[in-house]
Structures are given as structure tokens and as C-alpha cells.
Amino acid sequence: MAHVTLIGNLRQYTGDVTEFEIDAGTIRQLLRKLGEKFPELAPHLEEGLAVAIDGQIYQDALLEPISPDSEVHILPQIAGG
Amino acid sequence: MAKHHVTTTVNGDPVEYLCESEQSLLDCLRDELDLIGAKEGCSSGDCGACSVLLDGRLVCSCLILGVEAEGKNVETIEGMAQGEELHPLQRKFLEHAALQCGICTPGVLVAAKALLAKNPDPTETQVRYWLAGNLCRCTGYDKIVRAVMDAAAEMRGA
């Protein structure tokens, strides 16, 4: 099970839960399971998020694999100038 | 009102164009003569992107009227290279990576050429003050100043 932490404002859709374990093989599966677990969160998972797996930030990478013991952070998407 | 007929010399070539009274030399070069090397960054004399030489004098072509070029000698960036040979300033700008986006480059080169014509051996401070009318937002001027100094040295045969 990957250890998932929600960063920033997403906690308002999870009843302030920010850390949990989720069994997911890819970012896509992770987001889908998150949406199932917290239906209020589901619509916001489309909104410019980044996912960090073991420190490396991924953006627009739904198929990126997540290892069973990965540390995962869900954070705001990063752009730049 | 009828347009003015202007006869002038640009980069050694005799040219003629028609322009409105209020049309700037910059607009005439770009729109009437298709010489797009001089750029418009502000149209108020503040950025130097439109720099050209008018009878050897460095001017902001956005502040000169098209009609003022009558009978004069205009030099633009397009006339800087001699045949297939780049001017030493142009070459040094490339070697020193003295441009990033390059929009300021034509103006800076024309201004630098005017400086070296007056003062073949400028100090760093003289280069900086001479080029103070040419804004560059990309480079922080470091490599521009180095390129101008290096070109000056080469042109002096130093």
C-alpha cells in the first residue's frame, strides 16, 4: 500500500483527512480510488494536480507506476514563467 | 492629404517612398521599405530597438519623421555586414552569446557601431553609458559589453 499525503487545500474535501494508505499501481488508479474514497474530492482531482512519488514530482502522467511501498504526495500543479 | 514623396539613401541604395506627414522613419523603413531589422519597442525614444544612423548620427528612428530622411543617408542593421562578411561587432556578438531573444540586438549593434566610429578604444564605463539608451531585458548587458569591448580591440588590431 502506498502512503498518500494530501497537500494544500484538498483536505477540505476529505473531512480534514490528509494521510492514508491506498493500494494503487499507477497514478490513474490512485486518483480513481481517491475519488471513490472521497466523493467530494473527485471533481477536484482533475484540477491541475501534481503527484509526487518518492520525491519525484509528476504532472500529466496518469500511467506512471506507483510501487507498493511508495510515498505519494498530491500537490498543486506547478507551472512557471 | 496627399502623401509625401521622399528620396533618400538607405544602406547605400537610393530609395524612394511615400509617407504620411506623421509617419515615423521607423515605420517608413519597416512598412514602406520592408526593412524590418529596426524594431519598435516603445515608439517613444526610450528603448533604442529602432536605432539607425542618420548621416552618421545615432538616432531613434521612432522619433524621426519619415520626411526628415529626405536627401539624407540612412544606415540600418541590414547594411552592417559587408557582403558575406559579418561586421566584427556582429561576429563578436555571436561568439560572446551577447544576445538571447535578439530583439534588442539590431539596435544595440547599430549603437555600438556608432560608438566605435567615435571612440575606437572605449572603457567599460564608456560602453555602458553609450548603450544606456538601448534596453535589453534578457542579458543583463554583461555579454553585450564584453562583445563590444572585444570587437573594439579586434578592430583596433589590438
Place this chain on the structure above:
Amino acid sequence: MQERVKKPQFDVVGTRPIRPDGVDKVTGRAKYGADLKMAGQLVGKVLRSPHAHARIKSIDISKALALAGVKAVVTAEDFPGQPSEFIPAGEGVVNYRDMSNNVMARDKVLYEGHAVAAVAALNEKTALAALDAIKVEYEVLPHVIDEMEAIKPGAPILHEDMITTGVTPAPTKASNISKRVEFNLGDITKGFAAADLVVEREFKTKAVHQGYIEPHACLASASEDGSAELWVTTQGHWVVRAYCAKLLGWDIGKIRVTSSEIGGGFGGKTVVYLEPLALALSKKSRRPVKMVMSREEVFKASGPTSGGTVKVKMGVKKDGTITAAEAEITLQAGAFQGSPVQPACMCAFANYDLENVKVVGFDVVSNRPKVAAYRAPGGPISTYGVESVVDEIAEKLGICPIELRLKNAAKEGTRAAYGPKFGPVGLVECLEAAKESDHWKAPVGPNQGRGLAAGFWFNIGGETTVSLQLNEDGTLTLMVGTPDIGGLRASLCMMAAEELKMDVSKIRPIIADTSSLGYNFLTGGSRATFSSGMATVEAARSIVKQACGRAAKLWDIPEEAVTFEDGMIRPAGENAGKHQPMHLSDIAKVAGKTGGAIVGYAAISAQGAAPSFGVHIADTEVDPGTGKVTVTRYTAIQDAGKAIHPSYVEGQYQGGAVQGIGWALNEEYIYGDDGKLQNAGFLDYRIPVASDLPMIDTIIVEVPNPRHPYGVRGIGETPIVPPMAAIGASVRRSSGVRFFELPMSPPKVLKAMKAAGKA
């Protein structure tokens, strides 16, 4: 100039060849946004609001349309209304309703310069006369400019439906705060309790403009069949295509966007302003329409970055260990939501390895132009506050600012306050390089002061497509889709040349249009060299593989028995020596007869971007008579991962540093009580000129990014992050006064020095 670039272990990467687009740029041949002409083109102009905030009661365009030579007029009615929803696109998340209402005001104008109508006419004179002939009836509304005024109860509300998000329970009344964000790590109460010293300060920064020398410009040509071509100066033409298609309700595939050479962007050319208007005018007039902003329009109607208020509180033990850090960051978004407050919060303490952090941010709308990205958006603002407090802590504890930072520096394994742990990063290496630099070791000049600050940016990857064609004679053509603002094409050709063991001058790059390549996200976020480099390397490797395959066929040996070494395709293993090795150009010659052209194509979503840390050192001198601050010496040190073309890496460090110097000392949007911008020109909005500056020394540190084939991190953003605090720290020592507000312009410095009895 000092160099820390290690002896290149590569043939091409790390050298300094002449850029392939260089000659065109020193001869005036290069075509920028305003440099293209089409037969029959019209001139497009925009009518802009004279008011900071007003309701549009009516717009009468009939007189304008009746003028001879006026070919089309558009207003908001010509654009389909967009729902207010947040959609990931371009720079993070966009709201197309806001974007549409920003390019053409609907119902209300929200800032001076807000577009209300646009015309296309035979020439500029007629177009301007048409603007005069448009009658707009306004009901002027009270306005608010400052972000702290905008959040006060009773402030004029810009958007009646703006309910602050990120607050529970959700407010019921509209306000100018679009959202509140919060980032937490550990427990700051415990952290502050463990501190021996707590420093708490409030900082103010002003809105500043990217200041690219080339104004926004485009040339649109729409056809009766619904297709259209657009020539535009932009950091991302695929993004422009998507935005225009959405705002106009057109098919993406029917719009072909070509990016011109771009005369600077720095984040400001990542959005659309004129482009949808030009397309709409062209469609209506059935003629090409060219639009170019004036400098005044650039200042009034294109994005500056936010000004803001930053409160910072940090606790530290006597030995310099930081025990807790807290910040509250309020940023101006301009007239529509979307300041870079989120990255500002995330960058705030990124330089440090901390256990207890709390950062809260507010995104605030007011009657200013909508902000656009500007180099490391948000980062410089929060970092200015935090690094200034760190400097004050160093002073109070009597610890060297470098040692204090080294003690707390983020390194591999540090958990960033925004969650994830850092991989290999180079802050410690940059601090060590600073300590060893000639600059730091040199004595400080008389009447001068020296300051230092660190900075960080995330860097990103993203969608990227390139195509690399092996031509019949063995030369190559590289097609990329990320506009080249400052030497990108050179770096990409160098990586391809390195892979193919070729002379870099044999590779000719172009920036392809949107119909010639798959999707490319924009040049921004310091992603272009990283992402397009990754794709270029992949395409080059594909060429090698294909060429080896052709050789195998020619030699009648298995593909595995062919290797590529030192630029030659050779039979390997038991076949070694049995066939004459072939050069890529030999394969190129026979490609047509052995299966067709060899083209390497890479369409990727680049992942694995890695942060870049930097440390800047500034020496300043203050004229006690005028308050003018002069930067006398400056060094920018930064981890590039790997510098592909060191000259252009140095150029980024120097250019970013100088933009930061401008931000620190001179630049600011100045508003009158009437809500109008008072300095919309380069004379009064003073960006640094050559005579203001010393040489900008650079030190390139290279801690390779393990996820990039050459170790590239991305370097364009970070250089603007440290300067304001570095100069603030320096001015503290040269003037004797610590400043908490930017810019440190002469009148303010003089006043503060007088108050402190120093002038």
C-alpha cells in the same frame, strides 16, 4: 569570469558553439511578431477602458462601422460566453470565462486598459478613427488597487460571485479573496517554543512587469471554410491554439499557429490577448489582420506579476538551527483570480530543511491587469521576505549568512514544506561555491555592503514532440515545438550532435508550427532545454537504431550484430571487421533505396524535472545625498545540473539577476487615486540599463539530474529568485538601514536613512 564547469566529458555538450539562429539575429533578418506582412492585411486596434472599474451600459459601434475603410468591429458579443470552470491547460489551471472576459470585457471593465472592442481597418489612421467613433456608455464604479485594501470589509467587489475557496465553512458573501491556501509541516507552536530567538517581519513588494522589449504582436488570417492561420510571438503556440479555439468556439485542428521569433517573454507570453481578437476580426473582414500592442498597452493590459504582502516569522536556536517557520502571503491576482500564490507558498521555505512550517496564502483580485507568469512566478516575492528574515537572524546571532544557511540547507532527503522529499539537489554545493568565490573572499569596498541570499525553483517537464530528419547528404533537420527565447535551438542541436557524434553545424533546427508536429506545451517553467532535450535525445537514438537496422540489412547480418561507436556504424561480435564501417551519411545516401527516409520522432510527456537552487552575492553602495543604490559587484551561483551551452546558461543567470535588481531597486506599477497607471512607459517604469550595472559574474554548479540523459535541470527561473533579498541584505550593510519594502528606490532609501540618522 570564474568557471566551475568541469572539463567536459562530452564532445559537444558543454562547449560553446555559435547558435544556429544567430546570424539572422545579428543581421536583422530574423522575423519577430510584428515583422510579417501579408497581402491585403488590415490593421487591428483595441478600444480600451479609461476606467479602473465600471459597468458597461452600452456599446454603439454603428458610427465606427460606417467609416470608410473600417472592415470589422468586434465586441464581447462576438465571442461565445464561457462557463466558469477550472480546466487544466497551459500554465496550470485556467478559467475560460475569466480568460474570455479578460481579452474582451463583458458587462464590466475591471481595470484601466481592459479591452472593450476591437476594429480592423485599411490603415492605422482609420483604425484609430474607428476607435474614437465607438460610443461606450459606462457607469463608473468605485475601484480598489491595493491588495490589503481589497480584502477589507466594504471594499468594492469585482466579481459578485467570488466566494473564497479553501475556507471552511464556505463564506456566504462575495469577496475579493478568490482562495486561501495552506501548507503545513510538523507543529509550529512546538517549534517556536523551542526557539531562542524569533524574528517576525512584514514585507511589501510592488507589481512589476516582465518588460520584454518586443510588444505582443500577431497576424491572423481566417478563411471562409473555417480554417485559420496565426503568426504570433508567444512562448507556446500550441497553447495559443487551444486558447483561441476555445474562446472562439473553433476546431483546434483548423487553426495553424506559427510562432515567430520571440523578443522576450519571461512568462508574459504564455497567455492570449490580441490573438483571439485578430482571428475574430479576420473572420469578419475576410482579410488578414495584424495587431501590435503599443508599449503603453503592454504595461496597462498585459500581465505584470503580483505585488504582495508577505509576513514571515521564524524561530531559531542560538546555534542557528531553525526550529519553526511561518508565513502569510497575500498576492494581487489582478482583475481575475489566479495569482501565483500557491508556488509562492511552496517556494517560501524551500531552501531549508525544516520540521515545523506553516504557510498560508491568499489570492486577491483588484482593479489591475490580470497577472501573468513572470520567471519563477511567486517565488521571488515570498523568498524576498524569508531570505531577508534569515539575513536578520544571521546578523542578530552573529553567524555568517552562508554558515547559517549551510546549517539549515535543504539537501537530498530533506522533506520540502510542500510535502515530497528532495532528490539530489545542489544548494549546499552552491553555498560552498559562494564561500569559496573570489567575490565572497574579497574585502568589502569602503561605504559598501555585501549581502547574500538563496533561491529555488521546482522546474517542470511536460508534453513535448520533436522530429529529427536525416537528410540524403547526412545533414539533419531538427523540428521542435518549444519557442526559442534564448539559445534553445543551440542546446538541442548540441545534444543531438553529441548523440550522433556529428558536427553540430550539420544540424539545422526550426521551430515547427502547430500543424507540423504533435503537441508541445510552452516554453516556460524552465522546461524547454530539459523536455525538448529529452525528446531530441530520444529522436537521435531512434535515428541511430534505424541506421543500424539499415546497415544490418545491407550487410545481411542481424541487427544486434551492429553497433554505433564514435560516429560510425560497425559490425560487431563475430562480424567485426567483415564489413566496412559506415558513417551516418553513408546510410543517409542509401536510405531511400533501403526502405525510405530515416526520421526520428519523439512524442513524450517529459517527467523527471529536478529543482535548481541558486545563491547570489551582491555588493552595493548607497549615495547618502540622494538615496540611490548602486550595485557595485554581483555574482550569481546556480546549479544547472548540466550546462549544455554554458554561455546561454550564464546568460540566464545574468539576465534573471538583473531583472531581480530592477525589481529590488526601481521597478514598480504606480497608480493614481483614480485607479490609473501612472508610469506606463519605459521612461517612468525604469528597467535597468547598461550604465546601472556592473558585470554579473556567474558560477555554474553542476549536480546532475539523474533523470535527464545529460543531467539537465532547467535554469531559467531560479536566477530571479534571490536578487531582491541579496540586495536588501547588502543595502542593510551599505546604508545601515534594513528595508522591508520594494523597490528600494532613491526617495524611499533617502527617507529611511534620514529617519535612522544615517543621511
